[in-house]
Amino acid sequence: AMSSNTYELTYFPVKGLGNMIRLILEDQSIKYKFNLITKDTWADFKPTTPFGQLPVLTINGKTKISQSHTIARYLGREHGLMGSNNIEQAQIEMWIDQTIDIRMKFLRMIYENYEAGKQPFLESVPALLEPFEKQLASQEDRTHLLLGKITLVDYIFFDLLLALVALSPSCSDSLPSVKAFYEAFGGREKIAAFLNRDDIKEAKFTGTDHL
Amino acid sequence: MSQKYELTYLPAKGKANLIRLMLADQGIPYKYTEYDRANWPAAKPNYPFKQLPVLTVDGSIQIAQSHSIARYLAREHGLMGSNSIEQAQVDMWLDQTLDLRNRLLNVVHIDFEKLLQPFLNSLPDMLEIFETRLAAQPASAKHLALGKLTIADYALFDVLYYLQLLRPESLDNTPVLKAFYTEFAARPKLRAYMETDEFKCLRATGSPHLQ
Numbered sequence: 001a002m003s004s005n006t007y008e009l010t011y012f013p014v015k016g017l018g019n020m021i022r023l024i025l026e027d028q029s030i031k032y033k034f035n036l037i038t039k040d041t042w043a044d045f046k047p048t049t050p051f052g053q054l055p056v057l058t059i060n061g062k063t064k065i066s067q068s069h070t071i072a073r074y075l076g077r078e079h080g081l082m083g084s085n086n087i088e089q090a091q092i093e094m095w096i097d098q099t100i101d102i103r104m105k106f107l108r109m110i111y112e113n114y115e116a117g118k119q120p121f122l123e124s125v126p127a128l129l130e131p132f133e134k135q136l137a138s139q140e141d142r143t144h145l146l147l148g149k150i151t152l153v154d155y156i157f158f159d160l161l162l163a164l165v166a167l168s169p170s171c172s173d174s175l176p177s178v179k180a181f182y183e184a185f186g187g188r189e190k191i192a193a194f195l196n197r198d199d200i201k202e203a204k205f206t207g208t209d210h211l
Numbered sequence: 212m213s214q215k216y217e218l219t220y221l222p223a224k225g226k227a228n229l230i231r232l233m234l235a236d237q238g239i240p241y242k243y244t245e246y247d248r249a250n251w252p253a254a255k256p257n258y259p260f261k262q263l264p265v266l267t268v269d270g271s272i273q274i275a276q277s278h279s280i281a282r283y284l285a286r287e288h289g290l291m292g293s294n295s296i297e298q299a300q301v302d303m304w305l306d307q308t309l310d311l312r313n314r315l316l317n318v319v320h321i322d323f324e325k326l327l328q329p330f331l332n333s334l335p336d337m338l339e340i341f342e343t344r345l346a347a348q349p350a351s352a353k354h355l356a357l358g359k360l361t362i363a364d365y366a367l368f369d370v371l372y373y374l375q376l377l378r379p380e381s382l383d384n385t386p387v388l389k390a391f392y393t394e395f396a397a398r399p400k401l402r403a404y405m406e407t408d409e410f411k412c413l414r415a416t417g418s419p420h421l422q
Binding site for chain 1: 259
């Protein structure tokens with residue numbers, strides 16, 4: 001469904017929690033303005049945000065939505081990526097929540113315990129991804145996690161995999177369905193074009209020097 | 212007669228508390244089943260992600276992840292706004308509140324000695340967001356989103372409950388939050404539920420640091 005809303009996405013020049021939102025917007029051909037905030041401009045912009053955090057999505061020039069996954073879920077609902085009823089929406093959301101659990105473990109390791117925590121985290125990745133491996137293997141169309149079609153969780157799971165693969169290129173080697181999903185999704189025309197842009201290639205995954 | 216909803220969890224308030232407070236306050240009937248440490252391991256494979264809480268709807272549809280369960284029930288029962296933008300506005304306050312709750316639970320479960328003081332140091336800034344928000348609302352409508360009761364209010368009450376368990380003086384510097392808590396706790400069905408032996412005898416978490 002095409003929305004008549006105008007969107008402005010404000011974020012820092014990192015992939016971080018904004019990248020998954022941009023993957024959705026780009027792949028779904030949703031027009032948006034990207035407002036880049038740097039260390040210099042953040043101090044002035046911060047008080048205008050709901051929680052002093054980015055990303056923020058500004059809808060129609062006035063409604064500001066904060067929290068990256070809230071923004072993603074909103075765009076998912078607006079663009080037919082959340083199933084057809086409340087139960088399907090809940091199932092998509094629970095798989096998204098599962099990606100959030102993994103992402104939070106990843107971010108805690110990167111920001112708080114990289115030296116000692118990197119190896120144990122990498123060793124835990126196959127077990128963390130196992131539900132996704134099983135789910136993909138159970139689908140007729142293994143390029144999508146749920147409902148036999150693209151849903152919001154595909155974008156978010158792919159974005160998580162981008163970070164995990166950047167940390168360790170072989171991390172999905174023992175998970176053939178996840179690996180196939182990753183390659184197929186990354187081959188989507190607009191996704192590939194976006195990720196290949198110079199500014200996106202240069203954007204680090206986190207605000208740390210580790211990734 | 213079988214119930215539409217069955218909520219399954221472990222013997223603690225934990226991540227199910229928010230859901231149970233909301234169901235009680237809304238007068239929504241449900242079946243509650245509990246595993247203990249002894250019989251949970253064998254039952255794990257029956258649940259998506261092998262984790263609890265899980266909400267089973269109509270006897271067979273399983274929704275995992277406490278945030279997704281909360282959002283699903285909120286949508287079913289008019290606590291999530293009336294359109295997609297309203298849902299996003301509730302959702303972002305719900306996310307922000309659940310962030311705080313999850314940080315608190317991480318302190319308790321991951322490394323209490325190391326994480327407690329940093330958490331307490333960051334608490335005033337985290338509470339300030341909610342204090343300011345509620346202070347800006349009219350006296351008759353102290354709600355986080357949409358000027359009316361939504362799932363975000365239950366989430367706020369839940370995290371304030373846990374904060375005061377951790378440190379009874381947690382709300383001493385946030386009078387508006389303190390008043391919100393007192394008023395919310397006086398809601399008749401909520402108060403009745405919190406006065407039951409079942410509620411009072413259920414430990415807060417499985418950790419000795421928050422009982």
